[in-house]
Amino acid sequence: MRRLTRAVQRAAWRALTRADAGLNRLYGWRYNPLYHSGALVVALFAVLLVTRIYLLFVYRLGAPYQSVAALTAQPWLGRWIRGLHRYASDAAVIAVAVHGLRMFTQGRSWGPRTLAWITGLILCFVTLICGWTGLVMVWDGPAQVLAQEGARLFDVLPVFAEPISRAFVGERPIPSAFFFLNLFVHIALPIGLGLLVWLHVSRVARPGLLPPRGLLWGTIVLLTLLGVVWPAPLGPPANLFRVPGQAPYDVFYTFWLPLSRALPAGVVWALIVAGSVLLLLVPWLVRPAPVHRPAPSSVNESLCTGCEQCYLDCPYEAIAMIARPGGASEGRSALIAHVDPALCVSCGICSGSCAPMGVGPPGRTGRDQLSAVRAFVAATHPGPRDVVVIACDRGAGGVAGGLAVPGVHVWPVTCAGNLHTSVVEFLIRGGAGGVVVASCPPRDCSNREGPKWLEQRLYHEREAELQERVDRRRVLLVHAGLYERELVVSALEQLQAIIASLERAKGEAEFDLVRECEMDTVGS
Amino acid sequence: MNPTIRRTSGGALALVAIAALGLLSGVPYTPDTAEYAVVRLAWRARGARVHRCRRPTAEELAQLPPHMRPEEICERGITPYRLRVALDDAPAVDELVRAGGARGDRPLFVFHDLRVSPGAHRLMITFEREDAGREHGDADDTESHDSRETPRRLDFADTVVLAPRDIALVTYDYERQRLVLLAASDSGP
Numbered sequence: 001m002r003r004l005t006r007a008v009q010r011a012a013w014r015a016l017t018r019a020d021a022g023l024n025r026l027y028g029w030r031y032n033p034l035y036h037s038g039a040l041v042v043a044l045f046a047v048l049l050v051t052r053i054y055l056l057f058v059y060r061l062g063a064p065y066q067s068v069a070a071l072t073a074q075p076w077l078g079r080w081i082r083g084l085h086r087y088a089s090d091a092a093v094i095a096v097a098v099h100g101l102r103m104f105t106q107g108r109s110w111g112p113r114t115l116a117w118i119t120g121l122i123l124c125f126v127t128l129i130c131g132w133t134g135l136v137m138v139w140d141g142p143a144q145v146l147a148q149e150g151a152r153l154f155d156v157l158p159v160f161a162e163p164i165s166r167a168f169v170g171e172r173p174i175p176s177a178f179f180f181l182n183l184f185v186h187i188a189l190p191i192g193l194g195l196l197v198w199l200h201v202s203r204v205a206r207p208g209l210l211p212p213r214g215l216l217w218g219t220i221v222l223l224t225l226l227g228v229v230w231p232a233p234l235g236p237p238a239n240l241f242r243v244p245g246q247a248p249y250d251v252f253y254t255f256w257l258p259l260s261r262a263l264p265a266g267v268v269w270a271l272i273v274a275g276s277v278l279l280l281l282v283p284w285l286v287r288p289a290p291v292h293r294p295a296p297s298s299v300n301e302s303l304c305t306g307c308e309q310c311y312l313d314c315p316y317e318a319i320a321m322i323a324r325p326g327g328a329s330e331g332r333s334a335l336i337a338h339v340d341p342a343l344c345v346s347c348g349i350c351s352g353s354c355a356p357m358g359v360g361p362p363g364r365t366g367r368d369q370l371s372a373v374r375a376f377v378a379a380t381h382p383g384p385r386d387v388v389v390i391a392c393d394r395g396a397g398g399v400a401g402g403l404a405v406p407g408v409h410v411w412p413v414t415c416a417g418n419l420h421t422s423v424v425e426f427l428i429r430g431g432a433g434g435v436v437v438a439s440c441p442p443r444d445c446s447n448r449e450g451p452k453w454l455e456q457r458l459y460h461e462r463e464a465e466l467q468e469r470v471d472r473r474r475v476l477l478v479h480a481g482l483y484e485r486e487l488v489v490s491a492l493e494q495l496q497a498i499i500a501s502l503e504r505a506k507g508e509a510e511f512d513l514v515r516e517c518e519m520d521t522v523g524s
Numbered sequence: 525m526n527p528t529i530r531r532t533s534g535g536a537l538a539l540v541a542i543a544a545l546g547l548l549s550g551v552p553y554t555p556d557t558a559e560y561a562v563v564r565l566a567w568r569a570r571g572a573r574v575h576r577c578r579r580p581t582a583e584e585l586a587q588l589p590p591h592m593r594p595e596e597i598c599e600r601g602i603t604p605y606r607l608r609v610a611l612d613d614a615p616a617v618d619e620l621v622r623a624g625g626a627r628g629d630r631p632l633f634v635f636h637d638l639r640v641s642p643g644a645h646r647l648m649i650t651f652e653r654e655d656a657g658r659e660h661g662d663a664d665d666t667e668s669h670d671s672r673e674t675p676r677r678l679d680f681a682d683t684v685v686l687a688p689r690d691i692a693l694v695t696y697d698y699e700r701q702r703l704v705l706l707a708a709s710d711s712g713p
């Protein structure tokens with residue numbers, strides 16, 4: 001089972017990474033909607049909430065179909081608001097599916113992230129139920145089929161004293177109470193969604209709840225345009241004395257209907273339970289074996305200065321500042337960092353944040369990185385025109401696996417966001433002409449926020465910054481997904497050109513100095 | 525990539541994606557493609573409440589400790605009904621309809637969808653109280669009745685004419701205390 005799960009995970013990851021690369025080419029990583037799938041879900045929920053307020057005022061429990069038909073006929077307001085509501089709910093299903101697939105394929109669903117995975121599944125389930133009730137409220141042909149199918153499924157459960165199916169046989173008109181119940185669930189569930197979203201992001205620091213403005217408004221404008229040009233579909237009115245004929249069905253919320261109708265209700269429930277259990281077990285199916293599980297970060301108390309930078313940078317709020325055992329003393333801060341192993345995902349972002357190199361996962365602290373780079377320099381002897389590419393092995397154009405370009409040495413790392421700036425300085429001082437740091441796109445960092453903090457440390461003086469004595473012209477940061485090798489190669493060529501001009505200028509300066517010295521000697 | 529081409533391609537892709545969303549939001553689908561008609565039997569019946577007591581057998585008493593041996597074993601419930609349906613003189617349903625609920629004290633529910641070809645069909649229904657079940661020793665049955673109780677036997681015989689996709693409903697009319705046929709009328713609220 002684990003092997004099968006991993007095979008599916010790898011295949012889906014490849015497909016998703018290729019799609020990422022394609023969309024990055026068109027929209028750039030800042031506006032790639034696949035990177036913002038989670039934030040798009042929240043934004044679409046907000047759109048649904050706002051449009052729902054208007055729809056509530058015009059919906060009539062006593063005449064649901066007639067009120068929705070009248071709403072759809074309003075050219076100036078009702079048509080596009082209903083369209084926006086419907087299409088936003090459809091887009092939310094796509095965004096939820098992409099987000100879930102992303103977390104699954106990137107292995108971001110186990111350990112401390114299990115809570116987010118499970119609440120995400122519940123959110124997904126609640127979204128589908130919410131959509132179901134919304135479609136039934138319209139009370140057209142598809143609504144009738146959905147209601148009758150729902151009743152058939154619930155009637156096999158030993159919960160209701162009387163079969164629900166009886167409400168839909170046509171013996172008497174559908175009671176308003178049924179539509180009231182639907183309306184109530186359709187309103188009550190989104191309130192629960194807010195609580196679930198809070199739980200979902202409760203273990204991450206600074207959750208990105210909204211996509212970039214351009215993507216947010218672009219999505220809303222496009223959905224509104226669709227609502228105006230192509231009003232949300234409305235089937236013929238429900239008729240309990242007719243076998244439902246052809247009608248427009250919303251694939252996003254009724255995709256299960258053909259299968260469900262073909263199977264006995266008990267089998268459908270068995271499939272629902274089996275599918276749900278399988279999805280709930282994902283955190284246990286995809287987590288590595290204990291020997292391969294990365295260890296959480298730890299703090300070297302003798303090195304910790306209590307500066308709080310790791311506490312500020314940790315993307316998972318796994319670090320707290322606590323009183324130093326034994327209290328403050330000469331040269332020792334009163335506070336030290338403390339890592340909660342239950343919350344730490346071993347991302348290693350703290351390694352790059354700690355100037356004195358006192359925190360990080362075993363084998364990946366700043367000191368460990370310096371030891372490794374020392375060995376790397378000793379082995380490769382980079383020359384003044386050579387470039388070292390520090391490449392994240394999850395993305396970065398896949399160059400971590402090797403790059404056959406003369407004068408280029410590749411140093412693969414598990415996450416560029418872990419990089420301590422001293423490593424860059426060591427490489428430049430160790431003789432390399434320049435350093436290209438190739439990270440994943442910031443919104444696609446498997447460890448969240450890594451590239452963001454790295455950029456600030458390299459160029460914007462964030463604590464644990466690259467020292468001023470290092471020539472920034474010799475350092476280049478590039479963001480590239482796995483299938484965006486051309487971005488890394490282009491950055492490499494750019495840096496090589498800069499290095500060549502710097503070396504030429506250096507040579508000319510030396511030549512002028514020698515000539516001036518010679519002239520001085522002749523003059524004297 | 526040239527920025528103009530990139531912008532144009534990006535815009536085109538967004539439009540295609542949004543159009544696909546619109547299309548998938550209303551895909552024409554027919555849940556039942558076959559052009560059949562349906563005879564639906566759906567009603568709720570109230571059987572007589574039965575309180576049945578009997579003296580336990582010697583074997584039953586022997587299996588219990590002396591302080592737990594009852595003088596009578598009593599069961600409460602609602603009498604079941606036998607439903608027999610013949611469609612065009614061929615038996616279509618023959619089943620015992622028991623009271624609903626975990627304790628069998630809820631009303632009886634009949635719900636059957638019989639698929640038929642469009643056209644005229646001769647339908648005969650019998651719904652009759654079943655008073656079987658006195659296997660154990662001496663029994664002392666007490667029946668309680670109320671005015672809303674379904675009669676001991678209901679009969680229905682009629683010819684129904686159905687167009688394709690029509691549903692004819694046979695249900696119980698509480699006022700007239702008999703099975704009636706309801707057909708094609710808009711059931712919207």
